[in-house]
Amino acid sequence: MPPDIVLVGHLAQDLQPDGSYRLGGTVTYAALLASRLGLRPGIVTSAPQADLAQLAALIPDLQLAAVPAPTPTIFENRYHDGQRRQFLRARAAPLAADAIPQEWRAAPITLLGPIADEIALDVAACLESVQRAATPQGWLRSWGEDGRVFPVPWRSAGSILPHLTAIILSVEDLAIAAGAADATATVESWAHQVPLVVLTDGPRGATLWQHGARQHIPAFPVTEVDPTGAGDCFATAFLIALHRAGDAPSAARYAHAAASFVVQSPGTAGIPSAEQVAARLAEMVKLS
Numbered sequence: 001m002p003p004d005i006v007l008v009g010h011l012a013q014d015l016q017p018d019g020s021y022r023l024g025g026t027v028t029y030a031a032l033l034a035s036r037l038g039l040r041p042g043i044v045t046s047a048p049q050a051d052l053a054q055l056a057a058l059i060p061d062l063q064l065a066a067v068p069a070p071t072p073t074i075f076e077n078r079y080h081d082g083q084r085r086q087f088l089r090a091r092a093a094p095l096a097a098d099a100i101p102q103e104w105r106a107a108p109i110t111l112l113g114p115i116a117d118e119i120a121l122d123v124a125a126c127l128e129s130v131q132r133a134a135t136p137q138g139w140l141r142s143w144g145e146d147g148r149v150f151p152v153p154w155r156s157a158g159s160i161l162p163h164l165t166a167i168i169l170s171v172e173d174l175a176i177a178a179g180a181a182d183a184t185a186t187v188e189s190w191a192h193q194v195p196l197v198v199l200t201d202g203p204r205g206a207t208l209w210q211h212g213a214r215q216h217i218p219a220f221p222v223t224e225v226d227p228t229g230a231g232d233c234f235a236t237a238f239l240i241a242l243h244r245a246g247d248a249p250s251a252a253r254y255a256h257a258a259a260s261f262v263v264q265s266p267g268t269a270g271i272p273s274a275e276q277v278a279a280r281l282a283e284m285v286k287l288s
Contacts, residue, residue, distance in 0.1 A: 001040070002042070002101075002103045002104050002106075002107055003039075003040050003041055003042030003063050003104060003107050004034070004039040004040045004041070004107065004108055004109065005030075005034045005039050005040075005041050005042070005107060005108065005109040005110070005111065005236075005239070005240070006041075006042045006043075006044065006100070006104050006105075006107040006109070006110045006111070006129070007026070007027040007030045007031055007034075007041060007042070007043050007044070007110075007111050007113060007236075008027070008043075008044045008045075008095060008100070008110065008111070008112045008113065008114075008119060008123060009025060009026050009027045009044075009045060009095070009112065009113035009114050009115055009118065009119060009138065010025055010027070010045055010046060010047065010072070010073040010091075010092050010095075010114075010115050010116060010118050010138075011023065011024075011025045011027060011028055011043075011045050011047045011051050011052075011055060011072055011073065011092075012024040012025035012028070012072070012073050012074070012075055012115055013051065013072045013073070013074045013075075014074075014075050014076075014077070015074055015075065015076040015077075015089060021074075022267055023051070023054055023055065023058075023268075024075075024228065024229065024267070024268075025073070025113070025115050026111075026113030026114075026115055026135055026137070026138075026232040026235075027043045027045055027113050028055060028229075028268065029229035029232035029233050029236070029262070029268060029271065030111055030113060030232050030233070030235070030236040031043055031055070031059055031062055032058060032059060032268055032271045033232075033233045033236045033237060033258065033271050033272075034236055034240065035059045035061055035062070036271060036272065036273045036274065037237070037240055037258075037273075037274045037277070038274055039109075039240060040061050040063070041059065041061070041062055041063070042062070042063040042064070042065065042104055042107065043055070043062065043063070043064055043065070043066075044065045044066075044095060044099050044100055044101075044104070045064070045065075045066055045067070045092075045095070046066060046067035046068070046069045046092035046093040046094070046095060046099075046118070047066060047069055047072045047073075047092050048068075048069060048070065048071065048072055051072045052064055052066055058268075065099060065100070065101050065104065067092070067093045067094075067095060067099050068093070069092035069093045071090040071091075071092065072090065072092055073088070073090060073091050073092045073115060073116050073118070074088070074089040074090040075087065075088060075089065075115075075149075076089050076147075085148065086148075086149040087143075087146070087147040087148055087149060088116060088143045088147045088149055089147055091116050091118070092118070093118075094118050094119075094120060095118050095119050095120065095123065096120040096122055096123065097120065097122040097123050097125070097126040099123075100123065100126060100127075105126055105127055105128045105129070106128040106129060107129050108129060108130055108131065108243055109129055109130070109131040109133075109239050109240065109243055110127050110129040110131070110132050110133070111133050111134070111135070111235060111236065111239060112124065112133070112134040112135070112164075113134070113135050113137075113138070113232065113235075114134075114135075114136070114137065114138025114139055115137065115138040116138055116141070117138055117139055117141065117142065118138065119138070119139075121156060121159045121160065124159075124160045124163035124164060125163050127163065130165070130243070131165055131166065131239050131242065131243050132163060132164050132165050132166075133164060133165060133166040133167065133168060133235065133239055134160065134164055134166075134167050134168075135167070135168050135169060135231065135232065135235050136154055136157070136160075136167060136169055136173060136177065137169070137170075137173055137231075139154050139156055139157075139160075140152060140153070140154055140173055140176045140177055141176075151176040152176070153176065153177055153178070153179035154176075154177040157177070157190070161190060161193040161194050162193060164194050165194065165195050165196060166194060166195065166196035166197070166198065166238075166239070166242075167190065167194055167196075167197055167198070168197075168198040168200065168231070168234065168235040168238060169198075169199060169200070170199070170200045170201070170202075170231055171183075171199060171200070171201045174186065174187055174199060187199060187209065188209070190209075191209035191212065192212075195210065195211070196208070196209070196210055196242075196248055197209040198235075198238060198252060200231055200234055202219070202227070202230075203219050203221060203224070204219065205217055205218040205219040205256070206219070206234075206252050206255075206256070208248055208249060208252055210248050215249060217249060217252040217253055217256065218256075219256045219259075219260070220256050220257055220260040220280060220283075220284050222260045222261075222263060222264055223264065224263045224264070225263060225264055225265055225266060225270075226263065226265065226266040226267065226270075227263050228266075228267065229262050229267070229268065229271075230259045230262045230263045231259070233255075233258050233259050233262045233271060234255040234256070234258065234259040235255070236258075237251075237254055237255040237257075237258035237259065237277070238251045238252060238254070238255035239251075240254075241254035241255065253281065253284060254277065254281055256284070257277050257280040257281040257284060258272055258277045260280060261276060261277070261280070
């Protein structure tokens with residue numbers, strides 16, 4: 001059977017200071033959460049067979065459509081005086097529309113999660129899902145000959161947004177996407193092209209634009225250990241809850257509950273089950 005949710009983007013191998021690697025990338029976090037919330041995930045990606053096997057071992061019900069690549073996408077983060085410098089050390093093959101299996105294009109939910117500008121413009125246009133969303137982080141970065149990653153405005157937004165039903169991004173992403181332009185004007189212009197825009201701001205919550213209306217949804221307060229993957233899990237949980245209930249503010253609250261677990265543990269260790277999210281959501285309701 002086709003997947004319940006299709007996730008498009010590269011897996012990542014994040015080079016750690018001790019020389020080891022940690023599996024990451026938007027699609028990794030999204031697929032793990034989707035599986036734990038009861039959906040059958042499918043990933044369209046490019047990576048060596050060993051990386052695909054590593055991910056499949058973590059998610060028994062995962063379906064994969066992979067473009068062969070001799071190397072995975074590899075990122076290295078260096079920190080100095082509290083500042084991060086990021087390097088792209090290797091990049092897998094690009095993903096075009098022909099990488100999306102025909103029977104997957106009408107899956108209930110599709111999330112485009114680029115991390116290294118790997119998703120071609122024709123991918124969004126081929127989708128037939130009811131929920132067609134993107135986290136544009138990977139369209140907001142480029143890199144030099146030495147691999148040093150630097151921010152760039154979202155030049156392809158005008159070609160991608162008309163094919164989507166939602167975009168989910170952070171305030172940091174928005175600042176990059178807007179460039180020198182006014183960030184508020186930028187996000188509001190997107191809200192006229194896409195039915196739903198969700199702007200996350202870590203512990204300060206999220207702002208939802210829907211049909212011209214703007215609404216702030218508070219986050220659930222927790223002690224942060226590692227924010228990696230929280231935005232990816234927020235986006236995934238939001239789309240799943242929106243598909244199930246059809247109410248965007250409720251979906252954002254559900255997404256906050258899911259993401260609150262992720263920041264409490266390193267890497268993928270904190271990705272919650274459906275029961276954990278339901279319990280925390282009930283706690284959120286009591287506190288409100």
